[in-house]
Amino acid sequence: MGNKKWMKSSAIIMMTVGMLLAGCSNNNAPQNSGSPANDSKGSDTQPLSGHQIVKDPLELKIHMHYTDTFIYDDNWPIFKEAEAMTNIKLKGTASKASTNSKELFNTMMASGKIPDLVHHQIKEQYDSLGIEGAFLELDGLIEEHAPNIKKFLSEHPDAAKFMKAYNGKTYFLNFTPDGPAAKGWFVRQDWLDKLGLEQPKTVDELHALLKAFKEKDPNGNGVNDEIPYFSRTKLDGIYDLLIQWGVRGGADAAKRGFYADNGVVKYGMYEPGYKTAIENIAKWYKEGLIDKEIFTRGAKARDILLGDNIGGITHDWFASTANFNDILATKIPGFSFGPMTPPANTEGKVVEESSRKQTHASGWGISAATKHPVEAIKYMDFWFSEEGRRLMNFGIEGKHYDLVDGKPKFKKSILENKEKTVIQQLQEEGGQIELAFHQDYAYEEQWTNATALKGIKEYIDNGFIMEAYPPISYTDEERTKFEELNAGVLTYVEEKLQRWVLGVEPVNDETFSKYIKELEDLGIKDLLALEQVAYDRYMK
Amino acid sequence: MLLNFKEIKTNLVRDRYLYLLLIPFLAWYIIFAYKPMYGLQIAFKDFSVYKGIEASPWVGFEHFESFFKSPYFWRLLKNTVLLSLYQLLFAFPVPIILALLFNELKNGVFKSTVQTFTYLPHFISVVVVAGIVTNFLAPSNGIINILIEMMGGEKQYFLTNPDYFRTIFIGSMDIWKEAGFGTIIYIAALSGVNPALYEAAVIDGANKWKQMWHITLPAIIPTIAIMLVMKVGSMLEVGYEAIILLYQPATYEAADVINTYVYRSGLQDARYDLATAVGLFNAVVGFILVVFANKMSKKLTDTGLW
16 A cells, blocks of 8 residues: 555656646747748648658657656657658657656556657557547558558568557557577587587487586586576576477466467466476476576576586577677686577477567557647658668667668777667667667677577578467456466466476376366466457457 | 634634644645545546546456455465564564663663664665575575585575575564664663663662563553554555565465565556555555554553554
8 A cells, every 4th residue: 555655646746747847848839830830831832852741840749768767868869860851859758757667657648648659668558548549540540641651561460460459450559679589598518529418409318418517527627516507587497498398388478378289279388298398397407407596596697607617508598698608708718608409309399489579569659639640650650761760770870880882880889889788879869769660680680799690590590480479469358357367377387387396296197187177277278268369369 | 612613713823833834744644645545446446547537437346356356365365464473473573672682782882883783774675685685595505505504404495495485584574674773763762761760670679670671661662552553554565575576486375465466467567456456455454453453552551543
């Protein structure tokens, strides 16, 4: 309750401040809206040049405050560049003092003062507010005024599907990331060489390799301190292993357990194969092949275990994991942490279940209260044009990048900046901001470590990466029901998973059939039926 | 009646500046404590931030049902009550004992040094405390396990064992972190005890123990009683942010409380209505307990909140 009260009182303060601010900005409004009207005769006769949307400068207000960190800044050079091209200036309304994006969004919605463009990080909430009438339906506007968005959507049917709300209409355009690979296997290649071993081809070989790392002292310090398999993501470290026994659905934390098998929605940890998987994982844990502290070590596990020269194998993001080769090159002689082909699973398949999401819950849309819907959609369209996309991906020509053979190449000063990463430098100036635009993987490729690129290429070229479970949307009713059932099921699944792995309870026919029965009592069948309905609607 | 009114009027005029001073406090209560109560109705509505409180449709007890009906409701309630009970039993007396100990210290430098050290943890964020706890209890190189091994014991993975959870949680978050800070109010109460009482007791031949038992403790009993009543009122509000940092699926059995479960079932996506329903439930239980505790306190110690 204490928290709630605090939230409410702060909401009141925010609202008061908001009203004051609104009062101030109202004074400016007539100037902006007035000037195009005065000159309307002139602008009708003169054609617009290039990306110009309006002849005379127009100001649109935007609410943008996401992941508690990124707040629209009127001084972002990249948006100034866009302003020069389109003649539309954005003015941020989100308070820079606030550190809670979700709360601020809700306060803004509750205040009733909704600016022309609204950015948000939760698509589903945005959609249901759109259906209630807070945001404009964009389909018609796109059809008529946004050729670039239209082209993008027809070329990316999956993205187009995702952008629709459950009623089949579009209220929200999403940020679309690029690049297919996410996580991959990494192994201490120098340890393999030292022990005269090959990369494992099967699960049994993986087991043998982990055992060798454990017993044969590959770091050569005379102490049996090696930790063969580790993970910095706690439970995910176990879920990532499930696929080795053909159990699917573990890779995606947002929809844990769910996968589609020829159009039928299934739940990995409810399938009979799960027993074999968890039985073996528990055995590996007992043998000390899996980090004993995997559940509490947390985000720093990779830094600590690699830095201490005791970590052997992990399953993690390519780029950041490969970076350890640079970081530790001087500290540990011969250190080589290289990408590894996934060992064939017990079904004989070489697969990688994780993949980079091709859609993102962040994006923006247009307020139903706006006076400039056409200009707003045209402005959104600008970021999908070739120049707009390049501007958002690479920044400003001459400042961040140069065109080499028609392709943007980041300047040396940007790539070799020791203090800030490329993405930080761009985001500080308004680039790579999660509004609706199509990311270009070429921007990331230029500063990704060569080891990571090699691994990514291998995974992609050989088609290891499995098709991801689609990001389906629910009706409000389904959502509530889903949350209710899923919370119960997931609580039980994770509790059991951990107890089995830790060896608190044995995995056998008796405990496993009890587990399946308990899942059914918790309503897993209803959950799957509900998910199937939403899935079918999405795929249609 | 008329006379009374006249009296009030003269009072108002005479003490107008004092009453003027009262206004900010009244305003504070009205704006921050009473007005938000209007919003409590969203516990019974399908609340949408866009439609607002008025326009959101009524749904009756749906939100209450959805968490009463949860398959884990009884376990959650049990864990919540047990954690609170243990907090009362083990964490509540610690600041009192600490304050009594400080009171007996004669060396000023030593006393203030120790006080400062025991206050300090209060200012550390729970996230950091949880990190310290995790490190200290780590099975491979945590200091506790190293000590256990040195003494010939076997290393334990404490944070995955539900049997240890309540001890670890209350020991770190309630005792280590908060006990020192909690002494402040008792020390303040102790400083108000008339020294003449002790002098008289010494003349009567009372030793240190007797002095504490018959003078010091009775002197701070009202403070203790009021602190206890207030603590009982917030009984169901165990610090769930700290629990989330320390628990594991393997320890849900002892650690999963109402608030953590609600958090996991998707509160993040602005389910204000559900959160309000849970908060209201906690508040109603808290209210009943406060009334009860206050009655008890009045009966036993003659002090109470009202």
